[in-house]
Amino acid sequence: MPEYPNETIQVLEERRSVRAFVPDSITEEERKIITSAALRAPNGGKMSKFSLIDVRDRALKEKIAAFCDNQRFVATAPGVYIVLADYSRWFRLFRKYVKTLGVAINIPREDEILLSAVDALLAAENMVIAAQSLGIGSCFIADIIINYRQVKELFALPKYVMPVTLCIFGRSAEPPRERTVRIDAPVVHRDRYTELPDDRLLDMIRPLIPRGANGKPVMSEEEYVGRYYVRRLGSWLSFERARNVHEMFEDWLKSPYEEQ
């Protein structure tokens, strides 16, 4: 058993994504602890620019799983939370009450999109870590952004609310897994950014290549890079994702005054 300096570091080190769940394995009290942790996350300007949709209805979970590239395990998770960047509360507040200044109300622009998404992601990570500390597994599912239009309609998302990720929770039905690997590249730069040298680029991905029963990598590094490229930047799904995110940003940046 590895030694950890404290329980918090142990929770961080032992977290793994979980994709098979014991049914009904979260209590209401645990849900409360997890969602309260979301609200305790650092958040820009004390504005908590995020919301969560706690999806309980099985038929809705099935639809979400279908939206998320048909990842079936999503529908079986006891806890399914859509994590949303949410500026709508604040914009409505500004629009209703900023009258004394005698100025036109500006819309939240690109900076606030990013900062709302940051709030939402920090809230999501707090949930995942709180869950882990309770012995509850989790997984981020960012594919929720692939079907923006359908998600917006199904969950009645108002203006200035956009999905950022899905977080799913439940006690694991899988045997404990080894830690997943990480890239082999320095991610901490001292005082200034130092680019990874060209001849270190392939080293970066080497630990990610699966190994066969003989312990040898199942494919060459070049082939593995090609597969990653197709998945991330060259596939139909990657284009769909980009198109939806573009539409999501356009929707946000469209003036609500023009829509009336």
Ligand SMILES: Cc1cc2nc3c(=O)[nH]c(=O)nc-3n(C[C@H](O)[C@H](O)[C@H](O)COP(=O)(O)O)c2cc1C
């Ligand atoms: C933004 C984001 C999106 C993810 N989307 C998915 C997903 O769609 N399906 C999935 O099974 N896992 C998803 N994951 C989980 C990653 O696959 C997982 O975090 C990674 O493989 C590292 O494994 P670990 O979490 O067990 O350390 C996602 C994680 C992040 C942060």
